[in-house]
Amino acid sequence: MPYSIETEHPECSGWAVTKDDDGSLMGCHETQEEANAQLTALNIAEAEEDDRQVVLIYGPPCAGKTSVAQEMAQRGDLILDRDAIHVSLSNLSMHDHDAALLGAVEASWNSLLRYVPEHPGSVFIVTGAPTRAQRRELEHLTTSTRLVFADRDTCHARAKDARPANWGTFIDEWHDLYEPELHDRSEDMNIERRTATEGVELREEGDTLTAVGYAAVFEQTSQNLGGFVERVAPGAFRKTLQEADVRALFNHEADHLLGRKSSGTLRMMEDDKGLRYEIDLPNTTLGRDVGELLRRGDITGSSFGFRTIGDEWAETDDGYPLRRLTEVALRDVGPVTFPAYTQSEASLRSLAEARDLDLDKVVEAAEADKLRTILQDEPDETDIEPSSPHSTGLPRSSFIR
Numbered sequence: 001m002p003y004s005i006e007t008e009h010p011e012c013s014g015w016a017v018t019k020d021d022d023g024s025l026m027g028c029h030e031t032q033e034e035a036n037a038q039l040t041a042l043n044i045a046e047a048e049e050d051d052r053q054v055v056l057i058y059g060p061p062c063a064g065k066t067s068v069a070q071e072m073a074q075r076g077d078l079i080l081d082r083d084a085i086h087v088s089l090s091n092l093s094m095h096d097h098d099a100a101l102l103g104a105v106e107a108s109w110n111s112l113l114r115y116v117p118e119h120p121g122s123v124f125i126v127t128g129a130p131t132r133a134q135r136r137e138l139e140h141l142t143t144s145t146r147l148v149f150a151d152r153d154t155c156h157a158r159a160k161d162a163r164p165a166n167w168g169t170f171i172d173e174w175h176d177l178y179e180p181e182l183h184d185r186s187e188d189m190n191i192e193r194r195t196a197t198e199g200v201e202l203r204e205e206g207d208t209l210t211a212v213g214y215a216a217v218f219e220q221t222s223q224n225l226g227g228f229v230e231r232v233a234p235g236a237f238r239k240t241l242q243e244a245d246v247r248a249l250f251n252h253e254a255d256h257l258l259g260r261k262s263s264g265t266l267r268m269m270e271d272d273k274g275l276r277y278e279i280d281l282p283n284t285t286l287g288r289d290v291g292e293l294l295r296r297g298d299i300t301g302s303s304f305g306f307r308t309i310g311d312e313w314a315e316t317d318d319g320y321p322l323r324r325l326t327e328v329a330l331r332d333v334g335p336v337t338f339p340a341y342t343q344s345e346a347s348l349r350s351l352a353e354a355r356d357l358d359l360d361k362v363v364e365a366a367e368a369d370k371l372r373t374i375l376q377d378e379p380d381e382t383d384i385e386p387s388s389p390h391s392t393g394l395p396r397s398s399f400i401r
Helices: 032-050 065-072 082-090 097-119 130-135 152-162 166-178 238-243 285-296 345-355 359-367 371-375
Strands: 003-008 015-019 025-029 054-058 078-079 123-127 144-147 192-196 199-204 208-217 231-232 247-249 257-260 266-270 274-280 301-315 321-336
Touching: 003 032, 015 032, 025 032, 025 123, 025 285, 054 065, 065 078, 078 082, 078 097, 078 321, 082 123, 097 123, 130 345, 166 371, 192 208, 199 285, 208 285, 208 301, 231 238, 238 266, 238 301, 257 274, 257 285, 266 321, 274 321, 345 359
Parallel strands: 054 123, 054 144, 078 123, 231 321, 247 321
Antiparallel strands: 003 015, 015 025, 192 301, 199 208, 208 274, 247 257, 266 274, 301 321
């Protein structure tokens, strides 16, 4: 991708895009943004011709960005990762950062970025880049972007035993600063999670331990989810229970598998109360541990992970935004250590699509607890009171996932 941007080209009064090998002028632009756009287009075209790609892989700490880059890269490809640079300069472990070396790491990082256009193979740039401005700074080098996302709670859980204590601060800073794009979203970004605190029962028959609980309760109004409240409609799970091979997971972690619908170790049904599940706990360390925690009463909540297929937006009688889930695609169900309703960016995207609104403005309204203004022109459709006060007591920035 041998192209550059110049500001003092004799044939251009603004920003010029030139070809490095012969200096030929590719275009003149009044703004740097326009020049970057052409540079990006040329880079993409160049990459399409020789299958070379430069991918920006971004996301929060502990989301798995480096693993994704390693899976994508082939022999001869380049992976730019500040953590790996720090290891090579310090001989410390991957995540043990020495503040005295950060200047050297950043100098090496910037030098490698300048080398990217010259590298003959593909390049994978691994970085946090929570803001759009940080991603725009790199887009003139890249042919595509890939978001590797994990929510705040998941990141903290992964970091707890595998990262230094200060990584909790890094995780919170990323999520507080994160500005989502309207495109190029990872599948996990569309996964929402909701919980129920109806208790989880442990049944013991011979050597079989079975966890029984409700992952969702119908028509129960949630707490404030960051500017709106929510209910699950009866029948919301009917279709997905027939079609989806749902997993039973502990704390939503994929490597904490407890059961699976297709194997018969997870059984689910809708009754008058909600979504009921039964899990035959495996004879593994995890299964026995979960069984013991249930026996002791340490675990009392359940949760389900899902993608929204259908929802309706209305208002409570005092004008507060109300979302009603009418159909979902289940991903997982199971017991959780900390049952808590949390808003996700996917739910706000649903509102934006339903009202044909800009997602950024919807997110801003949620942060300011002013989502009700989105529905001001809509008629009242319900007479439902939230089950808890509208104030969440959380920093508004924490609503942005």
